[in-house]
Structures are given as structure tokens and as C-alpha cells.
Amino acid sequence: EGIETTLLLWSMVQSFGDTPSALLGALLGLAAAVVLGGLLARGMVRLDLRVFFGWTGGFLVIVAAGVLAYAIHDLQEAGALPGPFSALAPLVGGTVAVGAAGFPFGWAFDLSTAIPPGSPLAAILQATVGFMPQMSWLQVIAWALYMAVVGTLFVRGLGRRPARASASAPLTSVPHHADLSHHQGAS
Template sequence: MLATFLIGLREGLEAALVVGILVAYLGRLGRRDVLPRLWAGVGLAVALALGIGAVLTFGSYELTFVAQELIGGLLSLLAVAMVTWMIFWMQKAGRTMKATLEGGIDRALTQGGLWALVAIGFVSVAREGIETTLLLWSMVQSFGDAPSALLGALLGLAAAVVIGALIARGAVRLDLRRFFAWTGGFLVIVAGGVLAYAFMDLQEAGALPGPFTAAAPIDAVTGAVAVGWQAFPFGWAFDVTSAIAPDSAWAAILQATVGFMPRMTWLQVTAWAVYIAVVGFLFVRGLRSRRPSASAPLVSSNAADASVSSPTQQGAA
């Protein structure tokens, strides 16, 4: 629940701030009459995300086990790719986001008409919505506890909406640069865990060699799949299920925070380590290269447009 809460909070607040920029700019232009079009686009984006989630959840029941694992692994890889791209896109484009969104509004009002504003609202939220849906679905598949995971995500999204509204009204002060930096680092770790789980799915489906295929190294003494260095590269890297039960609270906490599972294959461990090392290094380097010379201001404003400009001014990570 904690992991999905933080994901819902991070992604929800990101979407709320983007919508806040658009709403505030239309208010400053005196064009609140076109707000229903913008909200229609936002509603369509939310409906799309929910529809994708429903298809993934209920459609998998009609598939064979191998097909479920194969599709689950591929979708988890897609979720990791989208999260990784979004983290670095926000680092690069965060400072110009407000100007880009306002430029899109200007073009829509002068050239595009009704559907242009609907499209802006849709595109502004759909990206975060689809990314969140895929990531949460992958984590639910990994945890096997859908009610708690979904409840955490819903609470995170609700908290994001409340915080976004308070920021827009100037009723709360929040250092968004620091918030997105910390949650971005958390997402890197979460994405590493999802990547490891994707490799497990693909190994179980037989798409990758592993303990479930003929490529598995066999322990000459026990006759089971080997564990440890002798099992490299297609066996089990370790197996501590005797100390940490896979369905225990400790296992859930470790998997949600650092992507650790009581039993992991060498391909899983390698993928996780390489991802954390490479993406983590690039993420930290991006933070350092964009560190402001002075202390970043806290978000607080009595004017709507000033309050929502903060993610660009503070370089949201």
C-alpha cells in the first residue's frame, strides 16, 4: 500500500500541476468559458487509463498461464520504459513546461477551436494516466494483493488532488523541486523492482532461459535447480524463502521498497543491478547539473498563475 500510495501521489500531483497551469492560464486570459472543453479532455484521459486497467485486469482471466506471464512481462517492460523516460523528460523539460503548455493554449484558442482544447486536456493527463496504470498493474501482479495495492494508489491520487488544489489556492507551501527529486529517486528503485519481476514473468513463460526451462543448471546432489554461483547465469541467484516467507509482511515491504524477492534468478538480479546502477547514476547526475545556485523557493502564492508556475521554476525532477 505504501509503494502504490507514493506512486499515486507522485503521478497524481504531476498531473494536477499540469492541469493547474492550464486552468490558471485560461483564467488569466479571461476565457473560463472554455474550461468545460479542457475538463472534457481530462475526463477522457482518466476514462482511457481506467479502461486500460480494466482490460488488463479482466482480460488476463481468459488467457493461458504462459500467455499471462508473457503479456505481463512485456507490459512490465513497457511500464519501466515509460517511467524511465518520464523521469528524465521531467528533468529536462520541467523548466519550460509552463511556457510550452501556455503556448499550446494560445494556439488552440486562435486556431484549433473546440477539439484542440479537448486534445490539450487529454494529452496533458493521458501520459501520466497510462504510465500510472501500467506501473500499478505490474506492481499488483508482483505483489498479488490487489485490494491493498489499489487502495494505496487511490489514496495517493486523492491526496495529490487535495495538495494540488491547496497549492493553487496558496494554502500550502511545498518545495516541488525537492519533492520530485525524492519521488523520482523512489521511482527509479520501484522501476528496478518491476524490471526484475518482468524478467521473472518472461522466464516463467519460457521466453527467456531460466529455472523453468531446460537451460536451468541442476544441482548434482539434490537434483533441483542449482542455487548460488554454480547456478549462474540461468539458475537461482539465492533462495532465502526459509528465512523470509514469500507471502510475509517483510517480503512485501522489501519488494515494494527495493525490489527484493526471497528467491530471485541470476537474470533478475543482473537486470535489477544494471538498471539501478545506470539509471540511478544518470538520475543523480541530472539532479546535480540542474541544482540551483540559490535555495529553491517554496510554492506559495495568492495568485493562481504564480502558484502553478512553480514546477517549471524549480525544475521538477
């Protein structure tokens, strides 16, 4: 749970920056978790934990794929990986190519006009699923590969049931209370 919380908070702070709204959102989320935990502990709320952790685990896989895509973006900006910020970027009319013309080191898509990069929608999408209005081909490929491999393994793991003790397994013998008093009296 700590790792999940850390990844979600890191992703949120990366999206919003060091603003009070990021801190307020983190505090509200933690307060909601404490309230829900208290209600669960007192038996006031019933929750199928298998389903709950299935959904939250799936969401975490998506968030982690987004964190990977964001890391690829940062490495491209720093020049450690080729991309739209490097000399290898394909140009069309003096700007970095978008779409099929931009493959492999240009932009896969650019939705900046529909979803402005600084808008609340862009920040929420980036913080939750790692979607950015403008993503490079390397980011999209890394995200898709991560989802294909880790998502497949995660979904396979959901279908497995924990092993249960079989009915034919021998039970350990526990002496009855009367037997204990008999042995204690003989001491």
C-alpha cells in the same frame, strides 16, 4: 506524473494480484495526492519542488528497475529466457542451485524462509523496489545494470541547474502607459 502513477499501480497490482487491498491502496494514494495538491494550490503547504521531484524521480528509477526484474522473471517462467524454470538451470541434489553454484541460470539468492513469498512484507518489497524473496541471476543482473546506467544518468541530471537569463541579456522595451495614451490619441 501519469507515467509514474501507472508504473506504481501496475507494480502494486502485480504484487497483490486482483485483490480489494490493492484497489483500496490505490484509492488512498490518489486521495492523498488530491489533498496534497489542493493544499499546495492554496498555498497552505510549501514544498521545494526540485527536492520533491528529485526524490520521487529517484524512487521511480528504482521502481522501474524492479518492473524490469519482474518482467525478466515472467519471461523466464514462460520459457522465453533461460533461467531456473528451464533445462539450462544448474541442479544440486535435484533442485535448482542457489548462489554462486546457480550462476548464470539458477537462483542468485533464496530468502523464502526469512520472507515468505505471500507475506505482506514480500508484497510491499516487490511493489516498491521490485525485490522478490527468490530472484534469478538474470533478474539481479538486469536490475543492477539498469540501476547503474539509469541511476547514474539520473543523478548526473540532478546536478544540472536550468539555464537562467543572464544579467547582460538585452531586455525588451515595453512602452509606458503614458506613451500608449499618446499614441492612441494620435489615431
